[in-house]
Amino acid sequence: MNQSMITASVTMGQLQRKLDTISHNIANTNTTGFKSREATFSDLLFQQVNNQSREEYEVGRLTPNGIRVGTGAKIAQTAVRQDVGALMQTERQLDFALTEKNHFFRIETVENGAPVERITRDGAFYLTENPNNAQQLSLVTANGDFVLNGEGNRIAIPANFQSISFSQDGELEVTLRDGTMQNVGQLGLTNVLKPQLLDSVGNNLYRFPDLQALGFAVADVRADFAGNGQQVNQGFLEGSNVDLSREMNALIEAQRHYQFNSRSISMADEMSGLVNGLRR
Known part of the structure; x- marks a missing residue:
């Protein structure tokens, strides 16, 4: 499978977990004493690819040599926010x-x-x-x-x-x-x-x-x-400590990341179709 497809699909699965966490927080906005959770991400393993082995061709280069090929991101933890909610x-x-x-x-x-x-x-x-x-x-x-x-x-x-x-x-x-x-x-x-x-x-x-x-x-x-x-x-x-505006912003951000990775899979599929359609 195309590497970009693997990276995007793995990340989308983890983004879905973040969306689940956000939806759980929003659903408990009015739950007494509820403590919201916040999902944080970390990188999965990546490989350093040195695509230029001859240093004489890299004189004056400002960017790092080679590229990093990763396999996506994962949920590092869903931390519980212990802020005290409003007293009613x-x-x-x-x-x-x-x-x-x-x-x-x-x-x-x-x-x-x-x-x-x-x-x-x-x-x-x-x-x-x-x-x-x-x-x-x-x-x-x-x-x-x-x-x-x-x-x-x-x-x-x-x-x-x-x-x-x-x-x-x-x-x-x-x-x-x-x-x-x-x-x-x-x-x-x-x-x-x-x-x-x-x-x-x-x-x-x-x-x-x-x-x-x-x-x-x-x-x-x-x-x-x-x-x-x-x-x-x-x-x-004690009311819930869920900040609804904060959660909505996080929801929109996660949805945009999900759409970005979905588009990455579509583009990789289109490129694979072009390669398969080539004729000598």
Whole structure:
């Protein structure tokens, strides 16, 4: 196959991945706590072709001798942008917004029948019945995953509560119907020290990879702590950090690159047709 066809087709496949990333960002413009991704490219292997071996013919040459024949480009990484989104006031007692980047809520979900810990920036929480205790309610996400406290345990709320408040010390305090106050723990947060290691698992959740296989200690990647009133705002939600104008510009640019490479394949095909049509 013509080398230009190979180069263009490989690059078009990678450009499609960038288009997928951009479309995913745009689709989540209004998703609470969503973090956009940005695709970056790197060159694939190339070959240096020295088409002029006699230096005496190159006296006074200003451009480098020879040409580089490449094989296209590839996606180097899709980096997660950790910029904090705009805070939206809801005045709802179970809405919480994180005010600093790289901070995440600790969540317990179920995968393959076993409980596992995941993290999220989506602080829209709800209450559901505790099947093991009729006198308690569990704090959960919109998908029914359990919210964890500073010790990594599920947060339980008395069923006869009247209101829930979040103190500056980070304590979740429940006012019961008889007027008494009860402390039900602190929201469990984690500070992600290497956010580019995070894997997206859907439903606005992230997970850590196998740190041992990558040669990292847990302390090098995350630091669990209990959030306080300076790091968590009650009655607010964090909006998506997707910049729609930025994404549209990136979309147009990627489409132009795609069209350029498509045209390169068409031109190579036309040239091959001309060569095949030559007659002696």
